[in-house]
Amino acid sequence: SAVISQKPSRDICQRGTSLTIQCQVDSQVTMMFWYRQQPGQSLTLIATANQGSEATYESGFVIDKFPISRPNLTFSTLTVSNMSPEDSSIYLCSVDPPLLQGANRDYGYTFGSGTRLTVV
């Protein structure tokens, strides 16, 4: 399965500032997903990032607040803009498993190690 390097692992930011989170994958993948996990909550999809096209955002998330870049098939960034304390969460990127068949199939979606963001 793919290996994802996510940076930064954690950060403490002032309200009103922006933070860019990076995910680097060790293989080419079609789709990359960005999730938010608010304290004590489950994972919620922010957007799906495809290379060469605009990201697709879920209801409740907008591009101005969470701009995403996907310059190639191995890299993506998520920016959390004009932050407020309500943005304090863990942000995770993920990729879907490769389309392998038979005994070599790997169905597990791989996740980055997460970015623990605290906004003060």
Place this chain on the structure above:
Amino acid sequence: AQKITQTQPGMFVQEKEAVTLDCTYDTSDPSYGLFWYKQPSSGEMIFLIYQGSYDQQNATEGRYSLNFQKARKSANLVISASQLGDSAMYFCAMREPLTGANNLFFGTGTRLTVIP
């Protein structure tokens, strides 16, 4: 309606005993896939086991097995011989490929505590 429902916010199990974590799902996609993930306090998401809607047998991976009851739309995770390192949050998730979106939908999770 919730796509994934986990009704147990917290569970306790004695070390070396087995524990079942419940998950029910709701979908009209006949080609769905079900996943279980473990999230330790570090925050990383660790893939445990997968069950496809067309799989005839229950999935097993080491100490993890999935009790898949398709008619009841349930996919409970069974952890055998619990270890202290199993203490974590556990999330059930589903993929609905025919929707065209390949992301996962997650349940609210169950916090498992293994007691020595």
